[in-house]
Amino acid sequence: MLRMEIALFLVIAFVAYIYFSAEKEHAALHRTFSALLVCVLVNLVLDGVTVCTVNHLETVPRLLNDAVHRLFLGSMVLVIYLFYQYIAILVEEETGKPRRLDRPARLFLAVAELGNFLLPISYTVTAEGNYSSGPYMLVPYGAVAFYLLLCAGLLAVNRSQIDKKKKSVIGIALAIEFVVCVLQGLHHTWLISGMGITLMTLSFYLTLENPEALRAELTEQKMSMLYLKSQVNPHFLYNTLDTIRIQAQLNGDKKVADLLMHLVDFFRLSVKVDRPMVTLDDEMELLEAYMELMCYRYPELTCEYDIDPDLGGAQVPNFILQPIVENSLLHGLKNKGYRGAVTISAQRTDERRMEICVRDTGGGFAEGKKAAIDELLRDYAKQAPKLTGNSIGVLNVQKRIKLLCGRESGLWYTENEAGGVTAHILLLLEEETK
Numbered sequence: 207m208l209r210m211e212i213a214l215f216l217v218i219a220f221v222a223y224i225y226f227s228a229e230k231e232h233a234a235l236h237r238t239f240s241a242l243l244v245c246v247l248v249n250l251v252l253d254g255v256t257v258c259t260v261n262h263l264e265t266v267p268r269l270l271n272d273a274v275h276r277l278f279l280g281s282m283v284l285v286i287y288l289f290y291q292y293i294a295i296l297v298e299e300e301t302g303k304p305r306r307l308d309r310p311a312r313l314f315l316a317v318a319e320l321g322n323f324l325l326p327i328s329y330t331v332t333a334e335g336n337y338s339s340g341p342y343m344l345v346p347y348g349a350v351a352f353y354l355l356l357c358a359g360l361l362a363v364n365r366s367q368i369d370k371k372k373k374s375v376i377g378i379a380l381a382i383e384f385v386v387c388v389l390q391g392l393h394h395t396w397l398i399s400g401m402g403i404t405l406m407t408l409s410f411y412l413t414l415e416n417p418e419a420l421r422a423e424l425t426e427q428k429m430s431m432l433y434l435k436s437q438v439n440p441h442f443l444y445n446t447l448d449t450i451r452i453q454a455q456l457n458g459d460k461k462v463a464d465l466l467m468h469l470v471d472f473f474r475l476s477v478k479v480d481r482p483m484v485t486l487d488d489e490m491e492l493l494e495a496y497m498e499l500m501c502y503r504y505p506e507l508t509c510e511y512d513i514d515p516d517l518g519g520a521q522v523p524n525f526i527l528q529p530i531v532e533n534s535l536l537h538g539l540k541n542k543g544y545r546g547a548v549t550i551s552a553q554r555t556d557e558r559r560m561e562i563c564v565r566d567t568g569g570g571f572a573e574g575k576k577a578a579i580d581e582l583l584r585d586y587a588k589q590a591p592k593l594t595g596n597s598i599g600v601l602n603v604q605k606r607i608k609l610l611c612g613r614e615s616g617l618w619y620t621e622n623e624a625g626g627v628t629a630h631i632l633l634l635l636e637e638e639t640k
Contacts, residue, residue, distance in 0.1 A: 616632055
């Protein structure tokens with residue numbers, strides 16, 4: 207039996223090595239899976255130790271035997287709790303519904319761990335092998351059943367809103383663990399709980415947390431960013447150059463040099479593709495170069511800035527503001543003859559977050575357009591990459607914010623009372639390291 211625990215430990219250790227060495231986003235889902243891998247490794251070690259000690263009751267001190275068995279069952283409860291947490295976060299991301307059962311789940315975890323460590327423990331000796339028994343087992347095994355039922359309930363209630371692949375994986379993993387629990391309950395000497403936990407972990411890893419899939423997603427997003435940067439609106443380029451040409455014909459004024467400088471700055475900054483994250487100061491430098499050109503091209507267009515100077519070193523995804531501002535111009539102010547204002551602000555919302563807003567005084571959303579944009583941004587993960595069409599900038603920005611900054615960050619739109627639209631970008635604060 208001990209050989210099985212060693213084999214399971216080596217499998218999960220190899221999985222953990224691959225997973226932790228892979229490039230991935232630091233989101234709640236992946237942090238939970240990282241914690242799960244560590245706890246599974248600890249549980250498998252304790253599983254192997256208890257298999258050894260329980261079959262040598264005559265030589266192993268009772269205190270040591272009790273301690274490792276309680277630690278083993280305690281770690282098993284924690285592992286199943288983390289499985290629940292992982293599934294709850296995944297369901298929240300798929301459906302947009304907040305997690306309402308986290309508090310009772312944590313409370314039950316505390317009760318189960320206390321019962322596991324305080325209730326009496328005993329051992330049963332049989333011809334097939336020995337195993338621990340007694341009241342101490344009732345609470346942790348009850349907790350395992352409780353969390354499995356919670357997971358099954360989440361799956362059943364939200365099945366119509368969960369991606370088919372994810373739904374299947376969760377269902378199969380729960381079925382595996384349920385079968386193992388039943389077999390363990392019918393045959394106490396089999397000691398196969400580690401097998402169920404390992405199979406659940408592997409099913410999640412191979413389908414939902416596969417580093418190759420995560421790496422492919424990162425590559426896809428980087429390629430989308432490169433494509434977006436290479437497709438700077440040609441009309442913008444041609445019209446700006448034509449404006450410069452006409453101005454040069456009329457006079458040799460310094461304005462021509464300024465326009466050329468802003469144009470060069472914009473393209474110089476926009477092709478910096480080697481860094482996914484830049485400082486807010488760098489991002490604003492590119493945006494200001496773009497808006498200087500647009501305001502010169504459209505004299506009745508103005509741009510204002512309200513940037514907290516303390517946020518200059520904050521890290522933001524590269525090239526996210528220009529597509530949003532361009533949308534404000536093309537979809538908000540174009541129909542008004544580019545008469546109006548765009549205001550860009552960046553302020554802290556609390557110690558951990560900042561919000562960047564792009565506000566315009568344009569015509570606002572056409573009927574039904576806001577609902578379509580809201581759905582696009584809400585279901586960004588389900589959207590196939592769009593490399594053509596008017597929504598490429600919005601979808602690209604949302605995907606890259608979520609990918610690089612975590613799912614707590616994101617883009618959404620509101621309509622202004624006085625007219626026009628405001629784009630909101632919420633980002634976690636991460637100061638630039640020197």
